[in-house]
Amino acid sequence: MYLKILISLGFISSHLIFAGHHESSEASAYSKQEIMEIAMSAAPSNVSSKAKIIDSTGKVLRSGSNGWTCMPGTPPNENVNPMCVDTAWQKWLEAYMNQKPYNSEEESFGMSYMLVGDIPVDNDDPFNTDKSKGNWVAEGPHLMVLLPESLMENLPTDPYAGGPYVMWKGSDYVHVMVPLETTQPLN
Numbered sequence: 001m002y003l004k005i006l007i008s009l010g011f012i013s014s015h016l017i018f019a020g021h022h023e024s025s026e027a028s029a030y031s032k033q034e035i036m037e038i039a040m041s042a043a044p045s046n047v048s049s050k051a052k053i054i055d056s057t058g059k060v061l062r063s064g065s066n067g068w069t070c071m072p073g074t075p076p077n078e079n080v081n082p083m084c085v086d087t088a089w090q091k092w093l094e095a096y097m098n099q100k101p102y103n104s105e106e107e108s109f110g111m112s113y114m115l116v117g118d119i120p121v122d123n124d125d126p127f128n129t130d131k132s133k134g135n136w137v138a139e140g141p142h143l144m145v146l147l148p149e150s151l152m153e154n155l156p157t158d159p160y161a162g163g164p165y166v167m168w169k170g171s172d173y174v175h176v177m178v179p180l181e182t183t184q185p186l187n
Contacts, residue, residue, distance in 0.1 A: 030072075030079060036061055038072040043084035043113035051084055081119050085112045088146050095172065096126065102172045110146030117141055120186060123159050126173045135159070136186050145176040152176060159183050 030038070035055050040048035052064030054071045056079070070084040085093060088110025095102035122134035137159040145164075152166045155176060159165050164178045 032061055035072050035079065038079050039070040039082050039084070041116050042070055042082035043068070043115060047113065048084055081114065082116050083112055083114045086110050089144070092146055092173070092175070099127070104146065104172075104174055105148045105150065107146065112144040112146075114139070114144065115141045115180070121167075123157065123165075123167050124169070126168045126171055137183060138186055139177060139179060139183060141180040143178040143180070145178060147176065149174045160185055 036053045039053050039055075039061075040051070042048065043051070047066070047068050048070050050064055050066040051068035051070045052060060053062040054060055054069060056071065056073055067087055068084050069090055071082065072079045073081040073083070083089075088108045089112045091107065092102055092110060094100075117140045118138065120131070120136050120138040122128035123137050124135045128134045135158075139159070144167075149169070152169070152174065155164055155166045157166045157169050159167075159177065159179075160183055162182075164176050166174060167177050168174050
């Protein structure tokens with residue numbers, strides 16, 4: 001899905017295919033407009049067209065007027081996993097990127113779009129980088145929802161069970177994943 005979108009936008013690069021981590025210098029291989037288009041591809045145009053756009057370093061490329069922020073991806077995958085987030089998710093991302101506590105019971109409801117999909121991550125451990133262990137999933141187009149973990153008790157943690165599931169249960173970064181397509185197991 002991601003590859004089709006990039007090809008249709010006309011700026012595919014051979015080093016951008018879910019291959020893992022990318023060097024920060026790759027961000028400079030894209031024009032400001034290309035980075036903005038990647039970022040905006042994460043959400044419907046009624047969200048992304050008025051959202052603030054930032055690059056992978058947090059530099060503002062365009063001011064916004066609707067409270068949403070879209071980005072082409074977060075380091076080290078600068079242009080691979082674009083997302084558009086509301087204010088609550090902006091706070092969550094800041095905590096996650098700095099490995100600081102985030103208390104879902106004390107924070108507000110939040111929504112995030114990742115309509116292009118995401119790179120493989122361990123569904124159980126937010127900081128696991130060892131693909132030989134854990135429950136790895138590469139989600140296609142999806143939404144992510146922040147709400148108190150106590151409200152997630154009856155949701156599965158299995159990303160392949162069908163429907164919404166809990167990612168990173170028991171951690172400060174717990175959230176609900178809402179797949180928009182069937183999640184395929186990684187082999």
